[in-house]
Amino acid sequence: MAIESAEKAGPKKYQRTRQGISTRQRVMEGAIEWALFLAGASSIAITVGVLSVLIYESAGFFAHVSIWEFLTGTQWFPQFDPPKFGILPLICGTLVTTAVALSVAIPVGTIIAIYLSEYAPHRLRNFLKPVLELLSAVPTVVYGFFALSFVTPFLQMFIPGLPGFNMLGPGLVMGVMIIPYVSSLSEDAMHAVPMTMREGSYGMGATKMQTAWRVVFPSALSGITAAYILGISRALGETMIVALAAGLEPTLTMDPRQPAATITAYIVQVSGGDLPHGSIGYQSIFAAGLVLLLMTLVFNVWGYRLRKRYREIY
Amino acid sequence: MIADNLSNSEKPDSSPAVPSVTYSAGISPEIIAGLHRRKRWDRAFSTCGFLLAMGALSVLAMLFGQLVYEGGGRLFRGHFVNTDGFSPKINEIAGILQHNGDDLASGWELVQRPLTIANATERLTAEELTSLIGKKVFVDGDVPSTGLSEMESNSIAASDEESPKKYSKVSLHGTLSQSNGSWIVTPSPIAILPVEGQGLDKSWVGNQVAVGFGLVKSLPLKTKSIEKLSFQNFFASKPSSKAEEAGILTALVGSVLVVIVTMCLAIPLGIAAGVWLEEYAKKNWLTALIEINIANLAGVPSIVWGLMALGIFVYFLDLGRSILTAGLTLGLLVLPIVIMATREAIRTIPSHIREASYACGATKWQTVRHHVIPYSMGGILTGTIIGLSRAIGETAPLITIGALTFVTSLPAFSWSNPFAWLNSGFTVMPIQIFGWVSRPQEDFRENAAAASIVLLALTLALNTTAIYFRNQLRKKIKW
Numbered sequence: 001m002a003i004e005s006a007e008k009a010g011p012k013k014y015q016r017t018r019q020g021i022s023t024r025q026r027v028m029e030g031a032i033e034w035a036l037f038l039a040g041a042s043s044i045a046i047t048v049g050v051l052s053v054l055i056y057e058s059a060g061f062f063a064h065v066s067i068w069e070f071l072t073g074t075q076w077f078p079q080f081d082p083p084k085f086g087i088l089p090l091i092c093g094t095l096v097t098t099a100v101a102l103s104v105a106i107p108v109g110t111i112i113a114i115y116l117s118e119y120a121p122h123r124l125r126n127f128l129k130p131v132l133e134l135l136s137a138v139p140t141v142v143y144g145f146f147a148l149s150f151v152t153p154f155l156q157m158f159i160p161g162l163p164g165f166n167m168l169g170p171g172l173v174m175g176v177m178i179i180p181y182v183s184s185l186s187e188d189a190m191h192a193v194p195m196t197m198r199e200g201s202y203g204m205g206a207t208k209m210q211t212a213w214r215v216v217f218p219s220a221l222s223g224i225t226a227a228y229i230l231g232i233s234r235a236l237g238e239t240m241i242v243a244l245a246a247g248l249e250p251t252l253t254m255d256p257r258q259p260a261a262t263i264t265a266y267i268v269q270v271s272g273g274d275l276p277h278g279s280i281g282y283q284s285i286f287a288a289g290l291v292l293l294l295m296t297l298v299f300n301v302w303g304y305r306l307r308k309r310y311r312e313i314y
Numbered sequence: 315m316i317a318d319n320l321s322n323s324e325k326p327d328s329s330p331a332v333p334s335v336t337y338s339a340g341i342s343p344e345i346i347a348g349l350h351r352r353k354r355w356d357r358a359f360s361t362c363g364f365l366l367a368m369g370a371l372s373v374l375a376m377l378f379g380q381l382v383y384e385g386g387g388r389l390f391r392g393h394f395v396n397t398d399g400f401s402p403k404i405n406e407i408a409g410i411l412q413h414n415g416d417d418l419a420s421g422w423e424l425v426q427r428p429l430t431i432a433n434a435t436e437r438l439t440a441e442e443l444t445s446l447i448g449k450k451v452f453v454d455g456d457v458p459s460t461g462l463s464e465m466e467s468n469s470i471a472a473s474d475e476e477s478p479k480k481y482s483k484v485s486l487h488g489t490l491s492q493s494n495g496s497w498i499v500t501p502s503p504i505a506i507l508p509v510e511g512q513g514l515d516k517s518w519v520g521n522q523v524a525v526g527f528g529l530v531k532s533l534p535l536k537t538k539s540i541e542k543l544s545f546q547n548f549f550a551s552k553p554s555s556k557a558e559e560a561g562i563l564t565a566l567v568g569s570v571l572v573v574i575v576t577m578c579l580a581i582p583l584g585i586a587a588g589v590w591l592e593e594y595a596k597k598n599w600l601t602a603l604i605e606i607n608i609a610n611l612a613g614v615p616s617i618v619w620g621l622m623a624l625g626i627f628v629y630f631l632d633l634g635r636s637i638l639t640a641g642l643t644l645g646l647l648v649l650p651i652v653i654m655a656t657r658e659a660i661r662t663i664p665s666h667i668r669e670a671s672y673a674c675g676a677t678k679w680q681t682v683r684h685h686v687i688p689y690s691m692g693g694i695l696t697g698t699i700i701g702l703s704r705a706i707g708e709t710a711p712l713i714t715i716g717a718l719t720f721v722t723s724l725p726a727f728s729w730s731n732p733f734a735w736l737n738s739g740f741t742v743m744p745i746q747i748f749g750w751v752s753r754p755q756e757d758f759r760e761n762a763a764a765a766s767i768v769l770l771a772l773t774l775a776l777n778t779t780a781i782y783f784r785n786q787l788r789k790k791i792k793w
Contacts, residue, residue, distance in 0.1 A: 025677060028679070029677055029678060029679050032679045033590075033594055033678075033679075035586065036586050036587070036589055036590035036594055037590055037594065037595075039582075039583050039586030039587040039590060040586070040587040040590040040591055040595065040604050041604060042583060042587065043587065043604055043607050043608045043611060043649070043650075043653075044603070044604060044607055046611065046646055046649075047607050047610070047611060049622060049626055050614065050618065050619075050622040053621065053622050053625030053626055053630075054618070054621065054622070054625075056625070057625060108366050108369075108370065111359075111362060111363050111366050112363060112366050112367045112370065114359075114363060115360065115362075115363025115364060115366070115367060116363075116367070119359075119360045119363055119364075120363075120364075126785075128367055130781040130784075131371065132367065132370060132371065133777075133781075134374060134774060134777055134778075135370060135371075135373070135374060137700075137703055137704075137707075137773055137774065137777045138374070138377065138707070138770060138773065138774075139706070139707025139708075139709070139744055139766075139769050139770065139773055140707065140709065140710075141707070141709045141744040141747050141748050141751075141766075141769075142377070142381070142707075142747070142766045142769060142770050143377075144748075144751070145381075145747065145751050145762055145763070145766055146377050146380060146381075148751065149380065149384065149759065149763070150376070150377075150380045176370060176373045179370050207352045207353060207355070207356040208356055208360070209352075209355055209356040209359045209360075210352065210356075212359075230613070233613050233615075236615065237614075237615020237616065237617065237618070238615075239615070239616065239617045239709070239710035240709045240710055240744075240748070243710075244748070244751055244752075264615065264617050264710065267617050267620075267621065267710075267714065268617065268710060268713050268714070271620070271624065271713060271714040271715075271716070272713055277629055285621065285714075286621055286625070289617065289618050289621040292615055292617070292618065293614065293615070293618050296613060296614065296615055297610065297613075299613075300609070300610050300613035301606075301610065303613075304606060304609045304610070
């Protein structure tokens with residue numbers, strides 16, 4: 001009723017109810033809020049989709065292969081008869097390449113972060129930080145080609161007998177790719193440390209380096225750890241570099257000079273061929289993917305919590 | 315506490331101090347020495363940081379250098395094709411058409427390009443070759459697949475000697491010369507007799523043509539067919555089983571189409587989700603769950619997205635291994651990037667902007683539509699460009715859903731069914747590179763490097779644009 005009188009009272013454009021807003025508008029507001037909510041909630045649907053596909057197909061796989069055999073077997077020969085599905089060689093390959101990558105990315109990334117945060121002039125920092133981030137923007141297939149055609153031949157000059165496919169070359173390239181993840185996030189964390197803490201340290205006669213390592217670094221530690229963890233999870237999930245340059249032989253070895261397959265490389269290798277839907281080989285890539293997802297998920301949740309915490313400190 | 319730490323735990327350093335500065339009396343020399351030592355460490359560490367940053371960047375330079383070294387030339391080298399897009403057949407001879415005299419029925423000549431003879435010295439000594447310089451020679455050999463400009467000779471003989479016994483893929487009659495240590499045969503022009511009705515006129519003169527010869531062995535050769543050839547570069551060529559004829563046309567088109575689908579999904583959904591989280595969401599468990607969920611989605615390895623797409627899009631929804639599937643997969647992959655960029659951008663808008671809008675009687679949606687979204691558009695755009703560059707370079711999930719490495723036809727487009735291309739098979743740039751790198755033939759490495767240059771240049775250009783936008787925004791906006 002209020003609406004009717006309002007319609008008579010003035011031009012439609014300015015109609016307002018006593019509450020100050022027309023019903024049509026209120027309905028629209030509500031509809032839009034719902035639409036936006038659905039967009040936000042779609043992320044949950046996506047997660048459910050990812051998990052359910054992985055779990056559904058893996059369940060089919062584990063009906064044939066026992067979980068115990070899968071997790072403790074040391075041989076991964078899906079094409080044999082009977083096939084052998086022991087994922088340890090793949091996990092081992094993943095961990096070794098990740099370790100090689102981190103042994104580059106963590107020291108280099110941390111030192112670069114300290115340099116950018118504590119030493120670099122303001123303008124140089126504003127230039128270097130985004131330019132360094134370009135390192136992680138390079139398509140990974142290009143990195144893989146680089147590892148295969150440049151880094152491995154280069155390493156072969158120093159390490160005689162290094163095979164053309166090995167875990168060292170792609171691991172190093174992966175490390176370079178991860179440097180920006182480590183350096184940028186660590187730098188953010190160090191930058192957030194209040195100036196007063198540094199000034200206190202300088203006031204006691206400490207040099208910049210002493211301040212950086214003994215005051216800034218410990219204060220930003222949770223943020224820095226989050227950066228490391230993000231780097232780890234990137235390295236675990238990296239696919240193309242290892243698929244191209246690390247070889248595709250699942251071997252259980254800790255020696256980075258040897259060729260080996262990672263979980264991701266196995267998935268790429270198998271899905272590159274045309275697998276019949278529902279076969280055990282088809283299901284095995286989902287089981288491998290589930291293991292990979294769980295591995296990265298642990299690190300992601302841990303890193304997310306650390307990031308939250310350091311954001312709340314200051 | 316801190317002071318204690320600092321003075322007690324000095325790093326031991328054996329190198330002697332340099333007492334170049336005199337300090338006022340009362341400060342013990344040990345302290346001065348320690349000061350110098352600490353300052354030296356400090357400088358060394360600073361240099362080390364700078365050098366490491368430069369070192370990391372130099373990897374980028376090395377990467378680019380290596381790619382240009384291996385494949386730079388390939389970008390500008392193409393091959394000749396006929397009007398149907400095919401290169402000359404084996405029994406055809408390609409060359410530039412020349413015409414002497416006025417009579418159109420005669421005087422036609424085919425001039426072939428000079429050929430460099432590779433490793434001729436393995437079969438013939440340099441002395442033997444030197445004696446032939448400037449003379450007419452017959453060369454028999456194979457043209458390697460890296461291009462027509464080089465030829466591996468099987469035999470070479472002065473033309474006044476008996477004709478070569480061995481016939482192989484290419485035989486040439488020409489003049490031998492030497493320049494810069496390499497042997498070059500400039501082929502003698504081949505006189506050809508045009509067949510009636512071929513419509514040869516002067517406009518063909520100077521063009522690259524392919525001539526198929528009739529079964530006339532004695533010179534002048536009679537043409538059976540003659541076709542005008544056009545130059546086709548790397549970008550305009552489709553994949554081929556011959557490395558020197560393969561190009562990236564279908565991959566480039568595929569990348570563009572897939573990215574269009576990706577962005578149609580990721581941009582609206584991402585902005586909507588970001589706006590909801592920042593402007594509408596109440597602080598409750600559901601919001602917290604969605605937030606942590608999005609943060610986790612951003613960390614899901616890309617190959618897992620591929621597995622999800624294989625299970626849901628390809629088999630469950632039966633969308634096939636199509637452009638639509640690929641676009642949706644990458645759309646979900648970059649969605650968290652767009653959401654996070656939107657949220658960051660919205661967070662920078664101070665609340666008084668919103669309050670002013672509410673004070674004028676605007677509703678929440680009006681405020682969001684007319685103020686929040688427009689003001690955060692720059693930040694959203696930056697994030698979107700970053701997502702775009704990620705989508706262009708992503709390989710692994712597309713391999714999983716079954717992208718093809720050998721697509722020779724472009725997706726068909728018709729006005730009657732303007733979305734038919736969504737269902738066609740596809741290849742994209744990174745997949746093409748992957749396909750070429752995994753081929754056993756060495757020749758395709760050059761193609762892979764050349765395609766990598768294109769892809770790298772694309773992604774770096776996109777990222778630089780994003781950085782530029784971000785800097786402009788930072789400068790421009792002061793609330």
